[in-house]
Amino acid sequence: MSDLIPTQRSRVKRLHERGAYDFDTIASILDVGLLCHVGYVIDGQPYVTPTAYWREGNHIYWHGSSASRMLRTLEKGVGACVTVSHLDGLVLARSGFNHSINYRSVMLFGRAHKIEEEGAKLRALENFLQRMFPGRWQELRPPTKKEIKATTVLGMAIEEGSAKVRTGWPHDDEEDYSWPVWAGVVPVRAVVQPPLPDERLVGAKDPPAYLADLGHLGLQTK
C-alpha cells in the first residue's frame, strides 16, 4: 500500500512531530478501532456522526440504514472527513498547560462511494463481521434480500490523510522538574467484561471461542 503524501488539509501543523503519513501507521490505528466519527456538510453546516467502520486494503468502509441522512448525503460523493481516535492515557505535568493526553488518531479526507452491486455489498458486510468475530458469519441466520436492500455500504479510499500520535511522559519546562508535584501517566485501556448471554438463547449459553480474545479490536480482556 502507498504511503500518503501530505496535502494542505492533511499536513499535521500543530506539534507536527506527532504526525505520520505512512500507510502502516495509519492502518495499525484504523485496525484496532470500532467507531469512527464521520464529518459531512449539509447546507454549510457540519455534522459529525459516530458509526462503526472497518478497513479492507486501502479502503475504509462504513454502513447503516439506507434511510440514514448521513449515508444519503455521503453517497452523493460530497467531501467527507473520517476520524478515528483512541485514548491511551492521561498525562499529568508540573504545569497545568503541559498536561496532555496520550492518543492515536487518524484523519482521512475523501469522497465516499456506494457499493451498489448486491454481491459486493454482501461480501463487504461479511468481511466486517468476520473481522470482528472470525467464524461467526457462517453460524448466523443467512441474510435476506430485504436486509441487504435496506443497508447501504459506503467505501472511501485511504488516499489523503494523516495519523497523529502522542505517547510517553509529560514534557515539562526544564526549570519545572524541581516542582514537587506528582507527575506521570495514567494509562487508559478499553476492556471487555465477560459476555452476557441473551435470555432467549436456545443453544449453548457459554460464549463462543472467538469472544475469548478481542485484542484485534483494541479491546483487552479483563
Added chain:
Amino acid sequence: MSDLIPTQRSRVKRLHERGAYDFDTIASILDVGLLCHVGYVIDGQPYVTPTAYWREGNHIYWHGSSASRMLRTLEKGVGACVTVSHLDGLVLARSGFNHSINYRSVMLFGRAHKIEEEGAKLRALENFLQRMFPGRWQELRPPTKKEIKATTVLGMAIEEGSAKVRTGWPHDDEEDYSWPVWAGVVPVRAVVQPPLPDERLVGAKDPPAYLADLGHLGLQTK
C-alpha cells in the same frame, strides 16, 4: 437548565426512539467524557478534530494552542458540530444485520465563542483541570502570562442538539430466536491502569489520592 427543542438538524430521525433532548440526559453523557470530535468547515470541506472538552452549566468548552487551525476557524463563530460518543458494548444478534453497538452519544450544534478576558480564560482552564483532578490546580507550578496567552479557550452554548443511546439486548426478528447461535452483549468499559510516575519526580512517587477513583470521568479502576 432548559431541555433542548428538536430542530430540523438535531432531531434523531433513524431509530428515533433512541433520541433524547432533555438537559439531564445530555449533561450526564457529556460529563463522563474526555474527548469530543469537533466538526467544522473550511472552503466547503468538513474537518473532524478530536480534542479534550469539559462542561460548565449550559456550555461546553474546549481549548488548545492559539495557533491551532481548528480553533482559529471556530473562533470566527462559524457553524460547529461537537459530538461525544461512549462505546458501551458489542451486541451480537442471530442475524448479521441485527448486530449493533451499545453506546451513549451527544451531538451539539452551534457557534463557538472565544473567551477573550484573561481572568475568565484562566478560571475556565482551572475548572477543566479541577473537574478531572480535584485539588491538583493548587499543587501545580502557577500559570505564566505567556502560557495563558498561547492558549485559546472556546465555549459553545448547549442549545441545539440531541442525545442518542442504545442499551440492552439484541433485537432479533421474532422467528430468529430459535436459531441456535450464541447471542448477547459483550460489555466494553474504559479502564485506568495504575498510574506511572515520571522518572524525574522530586516528591513522593505514590500517586495522589485524586487518582484513586476516576469514575467521574467514566474511567473505571481495574
